[in-house]
Amino acid sequence: MSKRVLTTESGAPVADNQNSATAGVGGPILLQDQHLLEKLARFNRERIPERVVHARGSGAYGHFEVTDDVSAYTSAAFLSEVGKKTELFLRFSTVADSLGGADAVRDPRGFAVKFYTEEGNYDLVGNNTPVFFIKDPIKFPDFIHSQKRDPFTGKQEPDNVWDFWAHSPEATHQVTWLMGDRGIPASYRHMNGYGSHTYQWTNAQGEAFFVKYHFKTNQGIRSLSAEQAAEIVGKDGNSHQTDLLQAIERGVYPSWTLYVQIMPAAEAADYRFNPFDLTKVWPHSDYPLQRVGRLVLDRNPDNVFAEVEQAAFSPNNFVPGIGPSPDKMLQGRLFAYADAHRYRLGVNHTLLPVNAPKATVANNYGRDGFMAANAQGRVKNYEPNSFDGPVETGQPLSAPLAVNGYTGTHAAPQHAKDDDFFQAGELYRLMSEEEKQRLVANIAGGLSQVSRDDIIEKNIAHFAAADADYGKRVEEAVRALRD
Template structure:
């Protein structure tokens, strides 16, 4: 039985009173209005219609990728001087703190999928800086499966549910990879020990792409971001993950939320690798290739600061589901690189948010800049909470409106004429297999055994011989022992299955 409050018929309404969306008090939330006892419902019951209509519209389109996510607020604190490399204000000055919002996610799963699965993890970080929002959109792996954005929709389609069976098919997954030799290195990462993090707190984060930093002198540098977890890296085996996923699909969300609630604040130490801009042309492989890492022996890690998460969102839908990150949100001193995947994402991410959330999604609290109210001449659109007031909506104008600075955020990128053909690689080790082999040889015997078992368990599900025969040479090219052991393991699985 609902509690009934005695309220005056007019005047201010108590905060405990249930209201319609227009703010009027609701008299009865248990019974619809009827035309007599047992009669039809009345269209005049506007509260019933409002409630049902609103319920029908509660869901918005889920993200095509990174749909399953968790998030938290915190801060980033500068602990080491990197002013020689960037003029970004939030990275200058020891002890300077900037509020952040971090969204973790799986990549392939739908909104209701399990957390404990073998899948890359998103690591999307929004810095609410004094010069506007800076979004760093990365993963828990330093590499990705393709190097050209033209292939991205096809890659994701191969990893999602098959249009006929409605199931994620190993055939599709490996068919795409068999046609994409550049995936050999990231596949080795994914099926290695770190492929299933024990929690979001126990994994590293990477910017993955190469970005540009520019200092006060106008000198440009290429950088890669590495967030090293201070909790230590912990991962799950296939068996452990299956048990956890079967018992608690929300394992990573629960772990993150409860840790912060009890005051155990997860943290990461940010390091960067810095390459002088002039080094890129003569480096032994393309430094803007997202399928490759920069060896630390060439460009050592430089410590920058610490990231701490210390506050849970008040509402998951408003702040996690509607959080929008775009790698084209830069601040002075930081810019893009010629990384082809990054260039594609500069458009695709912002476009996805305009579709999912609307053109005014940047006015939502989780996405709005903290530095100042955004000042531009964008107008109107659905859900425009800030439509610009009386200010003129054009520029230049003679009425004191916002004006351009004439100062680029980063340094210009060099371009060459397009010939209409694929360019010949200018880097002596620019192939798809070298780094996969190097990663394999870094592993211990036990790590190699688990990698082979994980790969064979997945590839062994493929029934088409042409797909298996096409992809196995990729692992042979990476390392002969790697290819031989995987081929033997796959053959044993397929023979045992008849």
């Protein structure tokens, strides 16, 4: 069988890919060696800006199948009937570290799903935790700066990490999650995924519901201790990538069951917690989980850069029947995520195969820019027009949200238990004695490295406000490590 011919980027055959063209034996390289110049110039441009967060990622293709009727709550076509299947791409990631970081570290995990629906792409961009460290997007750059490498030392600093948390009491709930037994997943297959934010569903009658998404792993929850993780990182920094790749290659397809919590929109105003606060959960006793369907991953990408690194998810990619809520963190992400990809990948990143809709054609009046591959010169590029161009539907994707004016820096909680500590305490009290011991040890291990006593004291006060025993144990454990 004849071999394929190596070509330049213009398609011409390459005569010699081992030796540069020179002026005689041992002479200087000739500028006319087009293949050499093209090869070096392209190599210099191979890297693109790294994601500021969620840089280290893995991904796979699969499908979602509806198993339960939820048409009473949403008119989204891909959820319209039992048995319906929709193609998808799912990207997992760590949050704080760089592209070259290790997988088995204590860090939240991104869980971003792109559903290729018949009404366009729907992006559900979540994490493996149901809550987050902050509730207002204005704090996000500062939060990430505190968790990333220090500009002077060039490494992550306990002083920075814990100092930010000391000044952010709302982080206590997520810190309790992160430092607990699920803080280091054994693999991407063995962790849950959550939409985390509150979203809105709207049914065919225009009735609105607020929802939270829960993807429960069908492989079972498995996590690592700090000692186990350190050993794995020493052997294979790409442990989660290796596990996901090999599982799919051998036909062991990971799956998750999707459940939702559904709150009629009219109940939001009087709920005992702010239902749009990303640092809070809705207790299942208030809003039980309702099963929706099954997500399965069954195909690895052929090229990690093209399909995983260039995959662009944005929470503002909604479809009819699904929309945003007043969640302030979500509202900030509606802008920030799409803008990050325009910076990283260019304004035409939605034309890349992994990002392009599959069942529909993107009909809009965007034009030009770098790598414009959808140039339609004979189509009028303005709207409205008289030449059969695409037109608006006049039908909103979801119900309108009530808008309230700015009422101050921090509005008082609506209910006595709607503070920054109650749910963190509830989580702590749910833990077994062994889980509490490991949680306290994990917190003390990091907090004891902090150089300033006032930062340590502020953090201990947060844990004590969540639960007196919680605070006392952390204080004693930190003191023991520092004595």
